[in-house]
Amino acid sequence: MEYTSSNRRIIALNILKQIEEAIVKIQERTSVIHHADDFLLTSGGMEKLDAACMLLIAIGESLKNLDKVTEKKLLPTNTSIPWNDVMGVRDIIAHHYFNIDADEIWWIISKELTPLLEAIRSFIRDLSEESYSI
Template sequence: MLQIENAILKIEERASSFHSADDFLKTPFGMAMLDAICMQFIAIGESLKGLDKITNNELLTTHPEIPWKRIKGLRDIVAHHYFEIDIDVIWWILSNELQPLKKAIISMLSDLSE
């Protein structure tokens, strides 16, 4: 789970200088950051799939407010349909779903360390 937290931190850092979905598309640097962010989404999805498997689908259910299935599905979309990615969807995820995911991961890490 530390890997997931680190991936979220990388996404936050890489997205911090952008203020809209279109900002990514304006420069080669923006496109490179989008690529880097998408790689981290792949890593998060893959890690979640592994966690779900080794915990017999029990750990993620402790935070039902998180759309785990959609997050794992994003990994598949980015990995297998990269040229079909909708930047507006990625921006929406960055703006609306990243912080709740981070909060849930930090909470789970805290619970596991107790």
């Protein structure tokens, strides 16, 4: 599908806002988790792990869609995030769900989500300026 620069910007903004919302949800829902074992020791913890994994899948898929819409031009403008790795988490969780390591998911949540959120919010600020084109 062909997009105009204006359409790409609007669609990209919508995708970025969905990603922002998903990251915030993960952070809020896991605020009581302090270690990977907190996921594994209770059914409530397992529910939080399941929910976080689902949202990580959504984030990865949304980033893939964002990359398509922006013709792979937006994400490379921020080199502080390993975008292919972030998108790859989606594939790992989706295709190897029963082998998910709670330690790895906790590492992503506790160490990687805040920088990702900052990058997403930076893109939102940039794309919110009507003069910005992609």
